[in-house]
Amino acid sequence: xxxxxxxxxxxVALATEKGPFTQRKIEExxxxxxxxVNRVVxxxxxxxxxxxxxITDAGRAALEPFRAKRAxxxxxxxxxxMVPITFNTPKPLVRVHGVRIIDRLIDACLEAGIxxxxxxxxxxGELFDQLLYKYPMLKFLENPVYNExxxxxxxxxxxxxxSNAYVFEADLLLSNPKIIKKYHYRSDFLGIRKTRSDxxxxxxxxxxxxEEKVGGEGEDIWQMVGISYWDAADGHxxxxxxxxVYQSPGGKERYWEQVPLVYCKEHxxxxxxxxxxxxxxxxxTFNELKAIDKTYDV
Numbered sequence: 001x002x003x004x005x006x007x008x009x010x011x012v013a014l015a016t017e018k019g020p021f022t023q024r025k026i027e028e029x030x031x032x033x034x035x036x037v038n039r040v041v042x043x044x045x046x047x048x049x050x051x052x053x054x055i056t057d058a059g060r061a062a063l064e065p066f067r068a069k070r071a072x073x074x075x076x077x078x079x080x081x082m083v084p085i086t087f088n089t090p091k092p093l094v095r096v097h098g099v100r101i102i103d104r105l106i107d108a109c110l111e112a113g114i115x116x117x118x119x120x121x122x123x124x125g126e127l128f129d130q131l132l133y134k135y136p137m138l139k140f141l142e143n144p145v146y147n148e149x150x151x152x153x154x155x156x157x158x159x160x161x162x163s164n165a166y167v168f169e170a171d172l173l174l175s176n177p178k179i180i181k182k183y184h185y186r187s188d189f190l191g192i193r194k195t196r197s198d199x200x201x202x203x204x205x206x207x208x209x210x211e212e213k214v215g216g217e218g219e220d221i222w223q224m225v226g227i228s229y230w231d232a233a234d235g236h237x238x239x240x241x242x243x244x245v246y247q248s249p250g251g252k253e254r255y256w257e258q259v260p261l262v263y264c265k266e267h268x269x270x271x272x273x274x275x276x277x278x279x280x281x282x283x284x285t286f287n288e289l290k291a292i293d294k295t296y297d298v
Contacts, residue, residue, distance in 0.1 A: 002065075003062050003063075005185055006030075006036060006040050007040055007043060007044055007049075008185050009030040009031075009032065010030060010032075010037065010040050010041065010044060010050075011044065011049060011050070011055055011059050011062065011063050012063065012182075012183045013029040013030055014026075014050065014054060014059070015055050015059070015060060015063060015182075015183070016182060016183070017029055019053065019054065020053060021054065022053070023037050023038055023041060026041070044059065049062050063183055065232065066183045066184055066185060066231075067164065067182060067183055068112065068114050068164060068165070068166055068181070068182060068183070068229060069114070069116060069163075069164040069165065070114065070116035070118065070161060070164065070165045070166070071109045071114050071118070071166040071168060072120065072158045072162065072165055072166065072167050072168070073092070073102065073117070073118065073119045073120065073168045073170040074120055074151050074154045074155065074169055074170060074256070075090065075092045075102065075119050075120060075122075075128070075154075075170035075171075076120050076121055076122030076123060076143040076146035076151070076153070076154045077091070077122065077123060077146060077151065078123045078146075078147070079091030079123075079171065081284055081285045081286070082094065082283070082284075082285065082286050082289065083286065084286065085286055085289065085296070088124075089124070089127065090121070090123055090124050090125075090127060090128065091170075092171050093127060093128070093130070093131075094171075094289070095293075096283070096289070096293050097293055100131075101170070101171055101173055101283070102119075102131070102170050102171075103131075103134070104173070104175075104177070105168055105170065105172065105174055105180075106131075106135055106138075107177065108174055108177035108178075108179075108180040109166070111177055111180070112180045112181060112182045113182050114166065114182070115137055116137075116139075117137060117138050118138075118139045118140070118141060118158060118161055119131075119138060119139070119140050119170070120140075120141045120142075120143050120154040120155075120157050120158050121141070121142065121143065122142070122143040122144075122146025122147070122154070123146060125142060128140060141157045141158055142157070143157050149246075149252035149253070150252065150253050150254055150255055151255055151256050152242065152245065152251065152252065152254045152256040152258075152259070153246070153252065154256065155167070155238075155256035155259070156242055156243060156246050159239040159242045160239050162230050162234075162235035162238045162239060163230065163231070163233075163234075163235025164230075164231065164232050164235065165229070165230055165235055166180070166227065166228070166229050167227075167228050167229075167230065167256075168226065168227050169282070171282065171283065172225070172226055172227065172280050172281070172282050173280065173281045173282070173283055173292070174279070174280050175278065175279060175280065175281075176275070176276075176278065176279035176280065179227075179275050179279050179280065180227075181229075184229045184231065186231055186269070186270075187228070187229060187231050187234040187260075187268065187269070187270045187271065188228065188270060188271040188272065189202070189209060189227075189257070189261075189270055189271070189272060189273065190224075190225035190226075190227045190228065190272075190273050190274075190275050190280075191204070191209075191223060191224055191225060191272040191273065191274065191275070192223040192225060192274075192276065192277055193221075193222055193274060194221050194222065194223050195217060195218070195219070195221065196216070196217035196221065197215060197216055197217070197221055198214075199214070199215070199223050199224070200212065200213075200214055200223070200224040201213060201214070201215065201216050201222060201224055202222045202224055202261075203216060203218075203221060204220050204221075204222050204272045205220060207271050207272060208270065208271055208272070209261060209270045209271070209272055211261075212224065212257070212258065212261040222274075224257075225275060225280055225282075226257075226282065227280075228257065228270075229273075230260075234260070234268055234270075237260075237267050238259065238260060241259050241260070241263075241267060242256065242259050244264075245258075245259045245264065248263075
């Protein structure tokens with residue numbers, strides 16, 4: 001039996017936060033009204049998913065279809081705007097304040113219980129082997145055409161691994177690991193609410209992404225963050241749609257996320273999942289790196 005959204009929210013709170021769980025505490029954690037919490041708690045109790053203010057084994061089993069099971073990192077590109085630092089180092093392996101950019105992302109995945117981690121590599125791919133000393137569970141996929149196609153070529157290599165999976169741009173500097181969640185009710189893309197953006201952004205209606213575009217303004221604009229989650233059904237569709245778009249005229253020039261958000265968007269309903277500017281930042285250029293980490297400003 002599939003649980004509804006409010007039941008999901010309460011079960012996730014019980015499964016991932018520290019108790020004791022009074023209804024006031026659940027109201028605080030979920031953002032639902034006390035009346036709603038009271039009703040949902042009764043429903044979960046009758047289903048056997050909750051007892052004595054705690055989640056049961058049956059409740060954890062009910063959450064299992066919503067659990068993030070793996071993470072795929074798109075890490076094959078050259079990072080041309082980060083020259084000269086990327087002449088000898090792939091951008092995800094660049095250190096910021098002494099820590100490799102990708103380490104913070106991997107650590108957040110492990111903290112969320114996601115230990116099946118796949119890195120799609122290309123440029124200076126052998127240098128990613130250094131990660132194995134700290135993260136022996138990592139698996140690598142090779143993108144042999146990273147230098148002649150856009151990042152859709154990396155998604156193509158990993159297309160059968162996208163169900164119940166995070167997909168990360170591997171060069172994002174994470175400062176709040178809690179934005180990487182163990183459970184997701186449906187497919188979602190991280191976004192930062194803006195009144196105006198010159199960057200890649202989403203137009204959102206009722207929490208769903210309606211359009212991806214460069215630049216926009218208004219109450220419905222969210223700046224795109226390159227971290228997304230794909231549920232089992234959408235991951236299966238992506239395995240087919242990515243290949244179809246890649247093989248279409250001009251397909252090699254596409255960004256992978258344009259498959260579900262632009263070229264095959266009728267196949268998907270993707271939520272925007274809010275985060276803040278302070279949670280994560282994309283370092284696009286060497287000057288931005290120097291501004292964040294003064295050791296490069298020499």
